[in-house]
Amino acid sequence: MPELPEVETIRAELASTIVGLRVLNVDVRRAGVIRGRRDSAALFEGLTLATPRRHGKQLALLGEGAAGSEPRAMVVHLGMSGQLLRLGPEEAPVRSDHIHVRWELVDARGRGAGSVIFRDPRRFGGIWTYDSFEQLYEARWSGLGPDAAGEDLTPRLLEYRRSVRSVKATMLDQQVMAGVGNIYADEALFEAGIRPQRSMRRLKPTEMGRLAASIRAVLERAITARGSTLRDYRTSGGESGGFQMQHQVYGRGGLACRRCGKALRSGVVGQRSTVWCPLCQR
DNA sequence: AGGATAGCCTGCGGGC
DNA sequence: TGCCCGCAGGCTATCC
Numbered sequence: 001m002p003e004l005p006e007v008e009t010i011r012a013e014l015a016s017t018i019v020g021l022r023v024l025n026v027d028v029r030r031a032g033v034i035r036g037r038r039d040s041a042a043l044f045e046g047l048t049l050a051t052p053r054r055h056g057k058q059l060a061l062l063g064e065g066a067a068g069s070e071p072r073a074m075v076v077h078l079g080m081s082g083q084l085l086r087l088g089p090e091e092a093p094v095r096s097d098h099i100h101v102r103w104e105l106v107d108a109r110g111r112g113a114g115s116v117i118f119r120d121p122r123r124f125g126g127i128w129t130y131d132s133f134e135q136l137y138e139a140r141w142s143g144l145g146p147d148a149a150g151e152d153l154t155p156r157l158l159e160y161r162r163s164v165r166s167v168k169a170t171m172l173d174q175q176v177m178a179g180v181g182n183i184y185a186d187e188a189l190f191e192a193g194i195r196p197q198r199s200m201r202r203l204k205p206t207e208m209g210r211l212a213a214s215i216r217a218v219l220e221r222a223i224t225a226r227g228s229t230l231r232d233y234r235t236s237g238g239e240s241g242g243f244q245m246q247h248q249v250y251g252r253g254g255l256a257c258r259r260c261g262k263a264l265r266s267g268v269v270g271q272r273s274t275v276w277c278p279l280c281q282r
Numbered sequence: 283a284g285g286a287t288a289g290c291c292t293g294c295g296g297g298c
Numbered sequence: 299t300g301c302c303c304g305c306a307g308g309c310t311a312t313c314c
Contacts, residue, residue, distance in 0.1 A: 003307065080308055081292075098292085099305080122291045124308055165284065181307055207304085230307065231294080250307095271286075273305085285314085297303085 002078040003057055004149055004179030005222035006142040006233050006241065010084055011054045013236040014061075016118070017086050018049045021105040021113050023063065033120065034127045034185040042129040044103065047072060052134075055141045056148065056178025059084070062133060072129075073136040079124030086236040088114040094238060095119070101127065106280045120230070148179035149219045153212040160200045167203060167211070168196035169270030180215060181252045182272050183228055190249045196269045221246065249275040 002010075028034065036042065047063030050071060054060065057077065064071045076084060085093060089112045093099065101118040118127065121252070130136040142167040146156055148227050159169055171185045188276060189196050192214035194207055203211070227233060227241030230251070234240065244251075248258055253266030257277040266275045 006307085012287070077308085079291095080306070120291095122306090122308095124291065163283085169284085172308095183307060228307080233307075287305090287311100287313085289311085290309090292306105295303105296305105298301090 003181035006227035082125030
């Protein structure tokens with residue numbers, strides 16, 4: 001479900017709604033979603049929340065203890081159907097099923113400040129706990145490619161110019177670049193005018209540059225629209241994203257291309273359902 | 283190396 | 299109304 005724009009939307013919201021609050025207690029309802037230590041200290045009980053970080057589709061929460069001690073860290077990966085929801089005091093979640101973890105928060109004076117819940121019906125997501133951000137980075141992030149919304153990806157794509165893989169499979173490989181999923185791969189390929197099936201070794205350098213620019217542009221527009229809601233995705237405030245209104249190809253197989261009017265084609269590329277325009281994409 | 287496949291889960295929409 | 303089937307935004311393991 002959530003790709004980079006959705007996770008970034010949640011991260012930015014949490015940055016403005018949880019930083020400085022303290023975790024009063026943690027309620028684990030389904031321990032299986034937590035990998036690594038799952039005791040209350042590892043899950044931030046008593047710690048004060050710092051600004052969350054993100055790399056690709058992964059979100060890192062940081063918890064600070066006594067002054068001078070290193071912050072603890074955990075990765076929240078939302079998988080296909082995961083949600084991190086911020087609830088105010090007394091606020092009940094829209095749905096109470098599939099809630100696996102709940103952090104109850106208090107402000108600096110100890111007054112109730114609501115909670116954050118991790119909800120994930122399909123349970124493809126999970127939580128990984130670490131003693132420090134450095135440990136988290138080594139275990140989970142150091143093997144990922146550069147964040148797809150960060151610097152210019154052209155040099156990274158050029159590293160794969162002899163690869164026989166399809167350009168779409170390459171974009172979805174989180175070791176190549178982190179954050180692109182099925183929706184934004186199709187949208188960026190449409191914007192760049194490149195067919196998803198094309199082998200990397202047959203892309204011209206100018207096409208690689210165009211693709212890099214399109215990936216970043218599509219992701220930035222999607223972040224501005226607060227992500228794409230198809231079914232499960234909600235911001236931490238429980239709201240839907242808006243970028244699905246701007247999708248050019250994803251979910252539109254058989255419909256008319258918004259640019260040229262030709263029927264969009266669909267098929268399987270890199271084991272994922274894929275939609276492209278036979279006229280606009282070469 | 284990278285393809286294909288299966289598996290991890292639940293929910294939903296379509297066809298009957 | 300209900301049942302069965304296929305499919306879904308992610309990722310990993312295994313085999314070839």
